[in-house]
Amino acid sequence: MTKLKLGPLADDRPVKLSVELPAAVHRDLILYADALAAETGQQPVPPEKLVVPMLVRFMATDRAFAKARRAQGN
Template sequence: MTKLKLGPLADDKPVKLTVELPAAVHRDLVAYAAALAAETGGPPAAPEKLVAPMLERFMATDRAFSKARRAQGN
C-alpha cells in the first residue's frame, strides 16, 4: 500500500468553523479516513477531523505560500 500523506491525527483544542463541502469531497474524505485507518491500524476518523490536518499539510508544502509568509515576517 502507498503511504498516505497524513499520519496519526493530533488531539488538539479545536476552533469551531463551519464550511460546506461538495458531496463528492465528503465521499472522498470518508474513503480517505478508511484508508488512513487501514494504514495506521486505528478506527476510521470522522471526515471533519481530516480537514484541518489536510489543510495544514497543504499549506506547509505550498512553496509560494511559504515564501509569501516569510516575506511578511510571519
C-alpha cells in the same frame, strides 16, 4: 498500499468552523479516513477531523505560500 501524506492524527482541541463541501469531497474524505485508519491501525475518524491536518500539510508544502509568509515576516 501507497503511503498516505497524513500520519496518525493528534488529539487537539477544536475550533468551530462551518464550511460547505461538495458531496463528492465529503465522500472522498470518508474514503480517506478509512484508508488512513487501515494504514495507521487506528479507528476511522470523522471526515471533519481530516480537514485541519490536510490544510496544514498543504500549506506546509506550498512553496509560494511559504515565500509569501516569509515576506510578511510571519
